[in-house]
Amino acid sequence: MHLVENDFPMAVGIKDVAKVAQVSPATVSRVLAGRAVDPAMRERVMAAVKSTGYRPNLAARRLRSRHTNTIGLIVADIRNPFFTAVSRAIEDIAYSRGLRVILCNTDEDPEREAMYLQLMQEERVTGVVLAPSRAGSESAGRFSTDFPMVLIDRAVPGASRDCVVLDNEAMAAGLVTHLHEQGHVRIAGLFGALSATGVQRRIGFEHAAAALGVDSQALSVPHGVGEAEKAVAAVMSGPCPPTALLASNGVMLMAVLRALHALGLSVPDDVALAGFDKEDWMEFVGGGLTVIEQPVEEIGRAAMSMLFERIDHPDAAARRVVLAGRLVARASSSPPHMARTKIQETNP
Amino acid sequence: MHLVENDFPMAVGIKDVAKVAQVSPATVSRVLAGRAVDPAMRERVMAAVKSTGYRPNLAARRLRSRHTNTIGLIVADIRNPFFTAVSRAIEDIAYSRGLRVILCNTDEDPEREAMYLQLMQEERVTGVVLAPSRAGSESAGRFSTDFPMVLIDRAVPGASRDCVVLDNEAMAAGLVTHLHEQGHVRIAGLFGALSATGVQRRIGFEHAAAALGVDSQALSVPHGVGEAEKAVAAVMSGPCPPTALLASNGVMLMAVLRALHALGLSVPDDVALAGFDKEDWMEFVGGGLTVIEQPVEEIGRAAMSMLFERIDHPDAAARRVVLAGRLVARASSSPPHMARTKIQETNP
DNA sequence: ATTTTGTGAGAAAACGATTTCTAGAGCGAT
DNA sequence: ATCGCTCTAGAAATCGTTTTCTCACAAAAT
Structure with missing residues (x-):
């Protein structure tokens, strides 16, 4: 047994098809473009195309027809x-x-x-x-x-x-409102520095926070590994850390989660978390992540x-x-201090 | 103020450039291809390219040069x-x-x-x-x-x-071996029915299970939403459910997780879980998912x-x-019955 | 019956570049 | 000084299609 040798299909072109079908190249072209041709000829052309294994050259077609599709x-x-x-x-x-x-x-x-x-x-x-x-x-x-x-x-x-x-501003505001309704009054937001989206979400965040009287802190995070982690570490190690975090997209959300994990903080017991973009895995962490789902x-x-x-x-x-977008409210945005409350109930 | 009108850049071609630079089209082509030309001419050509805003037509280039890159x-x-x-x-x-x-x-x-x-x-x-x-x-x-x-x-x-x-067979076998070492003796595996990969992993799974004397059950899961969930529900509701589950790829892993969630089972307390493909979120569920990471x-x-x-x-x-691949061993493949053991330690 | 109109097919041009071919220039060796 | 070699630049051919142009023939209209 030996391998199939390359039989040299030798670049069969429209002229070859035309020769086999005994018609002009123009007719082959017309058949292939589905325009009016004599049924008998059409038949011959189709047969010739099949027998020769002809495949049109898209470069040539695009050059001549002047549209690339x-x-x-x-x-x-x-x-x-x-x-x-x-x-x-x-x-x-x-x-x-x-x-x-x-x-x-x-x-x-x-x-x-x-x-x-x-x-x-x-x-x-x-x-x-x-x-x-x-x-x-x-x-x-x-x-x-x-x-x-x-x-x-x-x-x-x-x-x-x-x-x-x-509607980035409105959606970010919606997230802040939701967190506020859950009882959060100190919220930090992390926003991508490089995207217009991040900027808009930040604006919505800040406006809503100001309107609701929420103590807010907005951070622009550069694109790159470890940046979000650094930002989270900084914000959470402050004297009066926020009770809720907001991430401006799915990737950022992931990074925040990793940072919290590294700090030994859990969601939502130690800090609440919400953000943008819905991904499948998000229903499994922090009792389900609260997010804005984009259509x-x-x-x-x-x-x-x-x-x-x-x-x-x-x-x-x-x-x-x-x-x-659609607000998917889940457990990660639960009210603050639940953990401490529980401990107080249990300990004395 | 009015918008920038379309000034009809009118398809500037290599001939136009040639005319502006007062050289032949061939020379323009040579300059652009970086071949040897008189420095003065090269200069003129470059200037002409810039001033005309010439962009080569890739369709034409590909047609003539006979390579598409x-x-x-x-x-x-x-x-x-x-x-x-x-x-x-x-x-x-x-x-x-x-x-x-x-x-x-x-x-x-x-x-x-x-x-x-x-x-x-x-x-x-x-x-x-x-x-x-x-x-x-x-x-x-x-x-x-x-x-x-x-x-x-x-x-x-x-x-x-x-x-x-x-090396799918070996990696699947490695996963089975790992679970066996952790004390699991009843393992069910879910494998994609449509991919050769799924088949190979299944073979490795079955061979290793047989060699180790593990009670195994391999299921081929069709591509499609809900299929994996059905399979998991079936396998977990049997009279003697497995203590560990193995999923043949990341998507399957996700589906298994969702199914377990729906059944109210948690990883690894109720059932251990391991699989293929490493994704970022996997470190957060089930205490970290044990997986084969592909290079x-x-x-x-x-x-x-x-x-x-x-x-x-x-x-x-x-x-x-x-x-x-690389075995990333984490908590999701913990030994069976740890939950019961803990309860026994705590309760009496 | 003759002119008009319409249709379909082949011949040839065109698409926009690269490549080959040809000619002239520069230069070192005999 | 002539020959031969290399090298560069322009003219022309070429890549494989589609489109336009042209013409023949048939059907419809006068």
């Missing part, structure tokens, strides 16, 4: 489950519409973001969905691109660009339909879709 | 953190080598997998890294493609194809270097790289 999807962090969820939604929609997707991951690096945006230009993509980094959102918002683009998750408030975002599918759908409309009407006015 | 990455489930981790590693390597990546997600659907493989053909990709579904791995293993391809994570044992896989970066690196070698030597013999 490709969209770019540029996200800041593919490991963040929020982005993978949105990506899947977008990908499904795109492929069901016959569009290919180029997925790019910037790792919150504005330079890589710019590089990818330029790549999209060179690919002559039909459109782009972009979750910009903070620095990126400023330039992306300002400068005009050759292709339709919609921003998701993060967007500068001023720039006139299509975007779909969460990921809807974000994807909205982004894609905005993109399609933008493609159809390049000169229409920019629109901004603001979606609401 | 693109690799396809086809994974079964992008939401599975294992695949996102491997994807990131591969993406980083590819981009650092000047290759673009097309990321595709098959959702364990052999039909989509075949569709994507065909797409890769049409894109004339330089190579493909594929994590096949079970049905897919059989066909992908058998049939020859026009491009170099390496399989990751899952691979049929017989087929002569490059692949990099975990994701190394898998990505190995896959890429195999792919490069395959590209350089298309006719070399197929190779199989088998990597070892």
Whole structure:
């Protein structure tokens, strides 16, 4: 027995198919594009395609036809489950519409973001969905691109660009209100320093805290391993530590949890915890983590339909879709001092 | 103030640049490709590129040069953190080598997998890294493609194809051995029905259990929400339920956890739990989940270097790289009956 | 019966780059 | 001084399709 030798399929092109089917290349093209041709010829062409194993060369097709049927999807962090969820939604929609997707991951690096945006230009993509980094959102918002683009998750408030975002301020305020209702009056919030989202959530947090008379402390945490841990350690070792912590996204939530774990503090007995982004595992820690769940599918759908409309009407006015999240209240935001209360009941 | 009007950049091509720089298109091409040209001309060309805002058309470039500098990455489930981790590693390597990546997600659907493989053909990709579904791995293993391809994570044992896989049998056996050492003698394992990986882990599980005299029960769980929950409920409600559960991957582990939660059982007090794939949150549940950690970066690196070698030597013999995982032993695999033991110590 | 209209198929142009081919220039060796 | 070699730059061919152009033929309208 020997391996299947490479029979040298020798790059069968449309001309070869045409020769086999005894028609012109143009006719093969027309058959493949599903346009009107004589049924008998169509039959011959289909047979020839099958027998030759012909696969059209997409580069040639795109060059000549001048549309790529490709969209770019540029996200800041593919490991963040929020982005993978949105990506899947977008990908499904795109492929069901016959569009290919180029997925790019910037790792919150504005330079890589710019590089990818330029790549999209060179690919002559039909459109782009972009979750910009903070620095990126400023330039992306300002400068005009050759292709339709919609921003998701993060967007500068001023720039006139299509975007779909969460109502971050309201959601952050909702979280603070919830914690306040649970009896928390000293709350610290940790916000990503690099994303517009983090900034907006911080603003909502601070305003709500001020309005409710909550003693609040907002920290901007740089992107990078260990940063959140340091911040939590600092805030919890103060003279009068907060009774509740708020994290501005799922990754941050994870980092806060690790920091608390390292400090030997448990949720919610020693400190309450709430945040953004719902991930599957969150129902198992701290008796269930209280979070704002984002409508990921809807974000994807909205982004894609905005993109399609933008493609159809390049000169229409920019629109901004603001979606609401859902507060998932669970045990991690329980009232403060429960642990101490219990001890007092038990000890004397 | 009015918006920036679209000034119709009107598709500036290499000829326009050539005209501005007063050289031939060939010279522009050579400058851009970094080949030897008169420094003065190079200067003029660079200036012209900058002033015209020229971006090369990749479709044209690929058509003429006959290489796409693109690799396809086809994974079964992008939401599975294992695949996102491997994807990131591969993406980083590819981009650092000047290759673009097309990321595709098959959702364990052999039909989509075949569709994507065909797409890769049409894109004339330089190579493909594929994590096949079970049905897919059989066909992908058998049939020859026009491009170099390496399989990751899952691979049929017989087929002569490059692949990099975990030593699944040994790792599963290691997990069983570990549980046995902890005193567990009744273990149930849940394995994905659709992946070759699941099958191999099941074999390792069964062999090790038999060798150690462990009372084992192996279940194949179909892909789909709720399937694992049903299986766990069935196995735990039997007359003599196992004292430990083993899950064949991270997603399964999550599902088992949810099922146990629903049944009101806690880990490890009511039942021990261990599995494959290490995710960040796992240190927080059940006192820390015992898992086999896969060397994701190394898998990505190995896959890429195999792919490069395959590209350089298309006719070399197929190779199989088998990597070892690392057992992360934590509290979730604690000895059985600890809860009862504690109660006995405390109560009398 | 003749002109108009419409339709389908082949020939040829075009898409935008890279690569090959060709010619001229520079330079060292005989 | 001539030959031959290397090297650079422009002209032209080329990659594999789709699209436009052209024409023949058939059906509809006058």
